[in-house]
Every structure is written in structure tokens, then in C-alpha cells.
Amino acid sequence: MGLVRCQFRGILWRWLQIFLERHIQAACGFCGLFETKREEIVIATKTHALTPEDFWKDLETSLAKMNCKYIDIYQFHQMNVCWKPGDGSGMYEAMLEAKKQGKIHHIGGTTHKIGIAREIVESGLYETLQYPFSYLASEEELKLYQMVKDHNMGFICMKGLAGGLINNSKAAMAFMSQFDNALPIWGIQRENELEEWLSYMKVTPTMTEEMNAYIRHEQDELSGNFCRGCGYCMPCTVGITINQCNRMSLMLRRAPSKGWLSEKWQKEMDKIEDCIGCGVCKTRCPYELDIPTLLRENLDDYRKVLRGERKV
Ligand code: SF4
Numbered sequence: 001m002g003l004v005r006c007q008f009r010g011i012l013w014r015w016l017q018i019f020l021e022r023h024i025q026a027a028c029g030f031c032g033l034f035e036t037k038r039e040e041i042v043i044a045t046k047t048h049a050l051t052p053e054d055f056w057k058d059l060e061t062s063l064a065k066m067n068c069k070y071i072d073i074y075q076f077h078q079m080n081v082c083w084k085p086g087d088g089s090g091m092y093e094a095m096l097e098a099k100k101q102g103k104i105h106h107i108g109g110t111t112h113k114i115g116i117a118r119e120i121v122e123s124g125l126y127e128t129l130q131y132p133f134s135y136l137a138s139e140e141e142l143k144l145y146q147m148v149k150d151h152n153m154g155f156i157c158m159k160g161l162a163g164g165l166i167n168n169s170k171a172a173m174a175f176m177s178q179f180d181n182a183l184p185i186w187g188i189q190r191e192n193e194l195e196e197w198l199s200y201m202k203v204t205p206t207m208t209e210e211m212n213a214y215i216r217h218e219q220d221e222l223s224g225n226f227c228r229g230c231g232y233c234m235p236c237t238v239g240i241t242i243n244q245c246n247r248m249s250l251m252l253r254r255a256p257s258k259g260w261l262s263e264k265w266q267k268e269m270d271k272i273e274d275c276i277g278c279g280v281c282k283t284r285c286p287y288e289l290d291i292p293t294l295l296r297e298n299l300d301d302y303r304k305v306l307r308g309e310r311k312v
């Protein structure tokens with residue numbers, strides 16, 4: 001499909017879209033763009049729907065808010081099951097009907113679960129897969145990339161910065177540039193970040209010996225049982241913000257620590273004391289993390305940092 005051919009144009013517009021979304025917060029900001037440049041833009045969006053009724057509601061809302069007649073890639077979001085025709089849910093049939101009506105052009109799916117991701121690819125029913133992919137990818141995830149490529153699907157990479165844990169954008173981009181079928185979506189919060197990413201469109205960082213060594217060091221430090229911040233485990237029974245609190249130790253050391261040590265975050269971290277060990281979160285974590293234990297470890301470290309017993 002044309003997805004990969006459109007990669008750089010797609011990235012550019014996606015980033016611009018995210019930037020506008022966060023800073024202008026006005027759908028009409030997009031309307032002008034879409035009316036004049038629609039055919040040059042690849043629009044990918046997604047639905048959390050679990051019923052055909054909600055699917056149609058979401059699709060119509062997206063079309064109306066973006067003031068466009070069709071969506072290029074419409075994705076089932078955070079899939080916990082791989083919807084298929086005849087499975088009784090009516091979900092895949094809804095996608096097919098939307099395609100028939102010309103409201104969407106391609107069918108995709110997003111998931112954080114490797115088993116579901118494989119099923120999506122093997123089903124032959126989806127044209128794109130959106131999955132977390134960064135230089136912290138495991139062997140299994142690298143195999144998944146190859147599988148997607150072999151099935152001639154588009155691979156949309158979310159969490160290219162591992163939810164904020166990777167703080168070297170050049171290394172992240174150099175890693176990603178090795179995968180010709182991968183379309184990273186980085187997410188942008190500040191104008192300078194947009195400029196940084198756009199500069200990589202002109203001069204794309206490539207892997208060097210030095211970069212390789214840096215990434216290997218990062219992999220040694222970060223691979224394994226760390227929280228990716230995906231939020232699948234939530235809501236917590238007692239209201240703990242698990243997706244941030246469970247990786248606080250890493251955030252303190254890999255991002256400016258001041259914000260994470262604020263009164264707001266101290267209160268959020270204190271909530272870890274309320275954990276009743278119900279284990280509901282553990283059943284939802286795609287990485288099978290022992291969340292209550294990790295939370296306690298993070299709280300212990302956080303308090304030591306607050307007391308000045310540990311430096312970050
Ligand atoms: S085990 Fe603790 S953190 Fe997990 S859902 Fe229950 S109360 Fe929340």
C-alpha cells in the first residue's frame with residue numbers, strides 16, 4: 001500500500017496535526033488545511049468502540065470534527081481481541097461497511113499486546129498495525145516488525161520515545177530509520193520539538209558505531225521489567241495513577257526531575273500507600289509486571305530522593 005511511500009509526508013502532517021491539536025485546539029484549524037490539501041494528507045485515527053453502534057458514532061464524530069469526507073486509515077484502538085468477520089461482534093463488518101461507503105480507505109488496529117498483534121497480522125484482515133516500537137524493542141518485537149513487513153502491512157510505531165524514557169531523539173530516529181516499513185509517530189509537546197523532528201526530515205540521523213554503543217548501553221539499562229506508561233492497567237481500584245507512579249524512578253533520572261517532585265506528584269505517590277493488593281491491575285498489564293511491588297519500590301526510591309538520601 002501507499003503508506004510507506006507516503007512516510008515522510010505522513011510524518012510531517014501527523015506531527016503538524018498533533019502540534020495544532022495541542023496548541024490551537026480548534027478543529028477549524030484543520031478544516032482549512034484539509035480542504036486545500038486533503039489528498040496530500042494521510043489521516044489515521046482510531047476508535048475505542050466495542051460495539052458497532054459506538055463504532056459508527058466515533059467515525060461520524062471524527063469525520064465531522066475534521067471536516068473531511070474520509071479517513072485514510074481507521075483503526076480499532078487498544079485491541080484486546082482481534083475482531084474478525086463472523087465472530088458475532090459485528091465490529092469487523094462495521095469496518096467493511098464503512099469502507100464500502102467510502103468513509104474509510106484502510107483498516108488498521110492498535111494494540112500493546114504482542115499476542116494480539118501477531119493475531120492481527122496473521123489474520124490477513126488488517127492493512128496496518130500500530131504497536132509500541134523503539135530501540136528498547138525486545139527480540140519478539142523485532143520479529144513482529146519482520147512479520148508485519150512479510151505480510152505487506154504498514155507498521156505504525158507508537159511510543160518511539162518509550163513514553164518519555166528515551167531522551168535522545170537523534171538516537172531514536174537513527175534506530176527507526178533502519179526499518180523501511182516503519183512509520184514512527186513521535187508526539188510533540190513543544191514547538192522546539194517539532195522543529196527538531198522536522199530537521200530530521202532534511203538530514204535523517206543514521207546509525208554510527210557511536211550511536212550503536214549508546215543504544216546498547218540504553219538497552220542494558222532499560223530493557224526488561226519497566227513500566228511503559230501505556231495505562232492498560234488502569235483504572236486502579238483505589239485511584240493510583242499507575243502509569244506514571246510505576247515508572248517514577250526512571251522519570252526522575254531521565255527527565256527534568258523538578259516537575260516530578262512537585263506537591264501534586266508527591267500526593268499522587270502517597271496514594272501508593274492505599275494499594276490493597278487486589279491484583280486487578282496485574283491482570284491487565286500486557287508486560288505482566290508485578291505492579292504492586294514495583295509501585296512500592298518506586299515510592300521507596302521517591303521518598304529517598306525527596307529526603308535527599310539519593311541523588312538524581
Ligand atoms: S493491586 Fe493496588 S495498584 Fe493494582 S489495582 Fe489493586 S489497589 Fe490498584
Ligand code: SF4
Binds near residue numbers: 227233288289
Ligand atoms: S504497569 Fe503495565 S499496563 Fe500499567 S502502565 Fe505500566 S506497562 Fe502499562
